Amino acid sequence: MAKGFQTLPGFRDFYPDDCAARNYVFEKWRTVAQRYGFVEYEGPVLEPTDLYKKKSGDEIVHQLFCFTDKGERDVSMRPELTPTLARMAAARQRDFKKPLKWFSIGQFFRYEKQQKGRGREFYQFNCDILGEPSPAADAELVALSIDLMRDLGFTANDFKIRLSDRNAWTDFATRSGVPTEKLTEFLQVIDKLERESDDKTAAKLEPLGISLESIRDFIANGESASEVITTILADLGARGMADFVEVDLNIVRGLAYYTGAVFEVFDIGKGMRAVAGGGRYDELVNLIGNVDMPAAGFAMGDMVITDLIRETEAPNARLSAGMAGAQSVDIFVVVADEEKRSQSLEIVQQLRKSGYRVAYPYSAAKVGKQFQAAEQQGAQIAIVVGSEFPIVTIKNLEIRLETTCRFEDFEEELMKLLLPG
């Protein structure tokens, strides 16, 4: 403790710059979701551990910040939102018109080995449509993820949607004679296709009576692999978004709870990472909440997307502008004469009432120092209140223009300086 307290490993301090970057991403998430007609919700950060076991099995406990609370409850800091969403939607399903179009921005916790793009704490955007079985809902979610990336400043050169359908694979397997009880095993082979050698894959496929070649053929003709895929492609085409989408049946997205179309937002410009992903999970609400409700959704974490923004020129420029805007004031009131502090405060307060962001010095300081502070805080305007009061000087620090006027007129003169000409 001699060196003072430290942040826990995998946790982050958000100093003002980091917080402004975080808020910039949050704001994009929120704005685009609302443009798609989604409404925001949020669940508790702490839930009964059983909620996560129910969805993911007992193994999940190894990744959880779980503990026994003072009331002897087994609780966990949430590692994901979907079980909570399923619980909430099921509990009050009668209160809402279907489909529910819900998004959320919140923090999650996983006790994992730290690595780039992964901490023990992260924020996640969750966007889900519940109560709608049509592939139009899947297409809407894909479109939303595309527009989100575009709003962040990414183009078709920077990312791709990799679209797939788990049902296409289960249908393929069934047609090929794979027995139902072997379907999970088969999907696991597909999930590892890109990471394992052809020999190993072929060896695993043999007992299932499927050749690697037939798998390759099926993947090569992905665009017609299922009606769901065809429908989603047509929908996105009508929106003018065909360029962003690529059918890629290699995507199975683990084995957890997906039941139909799945997709990833995949970075093709830089590190080839998945920045978002999701799909259809028609059985989870029933598993958690005993209510039949088809559902589809996707999630985007804050860490990979922020790395990608910083690595990509146009998105990074937008981020920087957003960060500067959030942290700057509009006007700095320079108290050039301490005798006029009361009058300065009156001006400060009047400007704030008009909605401007205003700063001023809390204690006596040289005028030069105050102008430095004004520039550091990004003020466009300085208003100098000195011994000449009721005459004040208004300076536009950006276009180096100034004017003097009587105190009563300063807001009018300010408007002229803000919109010169």
Next chain:
Amino acid sequence: MAKGFQTLPGFRDFYPDDCAARNYVFEKWRTVAQRYGFVEYEGPVLEPTDLYKKKSGDEIVHQLFCFTDKGERDVSMRPELTPTLARMAAARQRDFKKPLKWFSIGQFFRYEKQQKGRGREFYQFNCDILGEPSPAADAELVALSIDLMRDLGFTANDFKIRLSDRNAWTDFATRSGVPTEKLTEFLQVIDKLERESDDKTAAKLEPLGISLESIRDFIANGESASEVITTILADLGARGMADFVEVDLNIVRGLAYYTGAVFEVFDIGKGMRAVAGGGRYDELVNLIGNVDMPAAGFAMGDMVITDLIRETEAPNARLSAGMAGAQSVDIFVVVADEEKRSQSLEIVQQLRKSGYRVAYPYSAAKVGKQFQAAEQQGAQIAIVVGSEFPIVTIKNLEIRLETTCRFEDFEEELMKLLLPG
């Protein structure tokens, strides 16, 4: 588990309405803080338990969600932000110009008995000025809290600032001959003044050589009790805020870590509750981070203020309008003919690109049902795409005006309908 999963006691689900109310309060917190030139930061939700013990003593553990993590660390879900702020400010104090004007909006956790206005989880707005010893900083914080209340719609009839100064009391005690080692005991008596009987208080004061009458006199002349109070009053007076402030030396705000001026935002219209509070704590940054840094700040929780908003007419009307705005779409595209779904999607996407919030049905539905959905979602405009395409109909649902036009012209015609006349 037969009845399905439940939210943990003291934790909240934020369904869309609740979330919109929460976000409304967040937005006010953020906007007013920024208008005062404060920048946002955030710390980790999980910290070493020792950080809280260091500030508040071992007793604090009884209120904490604390546990041992998988790495054998004693950790706690944060019950408050100030220790984290002190740690962060001390760790990078050289990187920032003084004074630091920082605010934060985050979630906190205390294992407490549940009661109205208090859960085991709550959000809190924290607003602090670090590195500035002048009472001008204290006044700025009081002013910010006043403007926050006004922005929420409260008037001088609804709330009061109760301003006090702990140093006024310690000076009083020292003048009255109370020895230094008895100062804490003395402050505890003052802290309980309003809650205990006069007899009990007098009995406690006697061994300290102080009469209850002298205490009453001192309180009655609170406005001149210390130079700090006089300065803060003058500062707030210059801002035109004198009406909102009342010196009340009964306020000591517990005994924790305050070292000077303290204040509460106190509801006088309804339940007479403190909705926010804070003060100067010049020694905490040193205690936590071994760096001398004067500091002052205040915090406002989300639960009491939201209750108060809902109980007060004008603030509640503003809240309702904000909630409706956050959850509504601008335009609903009615797919009157499924054959024209592609064309509808094109229109949807074009409108979203222009920044409108747009919804449409994901599957075939009767036109009447679709208009119902449009109204439920608060749409001002419906655009009907049917068999007449490329002719579309645009309806302003609020002023019951409609027009038809060719597809190519719909955005232009829409503008006219949005701004009729």
